[in-house]
Amino acid sequence: MSRVDLIRKEEKKYHDFCYENYKLFEEGSWLYKPVKTVMDLLPLFNNKENIRVLDLGSGVGRNSIPIAQEIKEKNGQVVCVDLLDSALDKLKLYSEEYEVKEVIKPQKADIGHYDIKKNEYDFIVAVSTLEHVESEDIFESVIRQMALGTKDEGINCIIVNSEVEEIDIKSNQKLDVMMEINIKTEDMINKLDRIYEGWELLNKLVKPLEYKIVRDEKDVLLKTNAITYVVRKIGI
Structure with a gap:
């Protein structure tokens, strides 16, 4: 089994467990509420109709469902791309529960190979997903597609x-990081700056985080520098 296949097997196991054992918007996991940065951007679209949103790696709808609720009355649509059946099955159930089924469009695909149409979206969201594509080349390719797929005055939120570090809490030993792309913070930001040259920077933030996860029934401390990067395409 290749390194990428091993990582994806572990990530599938972790996410399948979360989606089965934790309910969306209930306390107890990271599914508890949407990402504040994402939701804080929605007022920028208050004067727009027919809003098209792309959520890459949408999961069960942590961000997609609240976005859909906001744009439902404006003839909006949220295209939700995820590779896991467990995520998309739950997304369909939650979209019915929260009465946004007609707004949510689930699509099963690997985001590293998903075709984004040019000038298609007003808002593209990628939260904790781009680090799971197969290689740095594909990482850059996806972001370039995101940029090309964004309408004038549209926003990308990454x-x-x-x-990233993963440490066995019991033994304090460092483990192999179960993330396909794991590079220096400075290098990651340089890639983003280069691709989005000429765009309006709305937010750039690096936040050190650490939290407990479970790998193979072991408690693991995951440490990361989480980069928030939000840009708006300047219309010509």
């Missing part, structure tokens, strides 16, 4: 992990 939250991506860098310099």
Whole structure:
């Protein structure tokens, strides 16, 4: 089994467990509430109709469902791309529960190979997903597609992990990091700056985080520099 296949097997196991055992918007996990940075951007679209949103690595709808609720009355649509059946099955159930089924469009795909149409979206969101594509080349390719797929005055919101460490809490030993792309924070930001040259920077933030996860029934401390990067395409 290749390193990427091993990582994806572990990530599938972790996410399948979360989606089965934790309910969306209930306390107890990271599914408890949407990402504040994402939600804080929605007022920038208050004067727009027919809003098109792309959520890459949408999961069960942590961000997609609240976005859909906001744009439902404006003839909006949220395209939700995820590779896991467990995520998309739950997304469909939650979209019915929260009465946004007609707004949510689930699509099963690997985001590293998902075709984003040019000038298609007003808002593209990628939260903790881009680090899970197969290689740095594909990472850059996806972001370039995001940029090309964004309409004038549209916004890209990226939250991506860098310099990740995983430490066995019991033994204090460092473990192999179960993340396909794990590079220096500075290098990651330089890539983003280069691709989005000429865009309006709305937010750039690096936040050191650490939290407990479970790998193979072991408690693991995950440490990361989480990069928040939000840009708006300047219309010509």
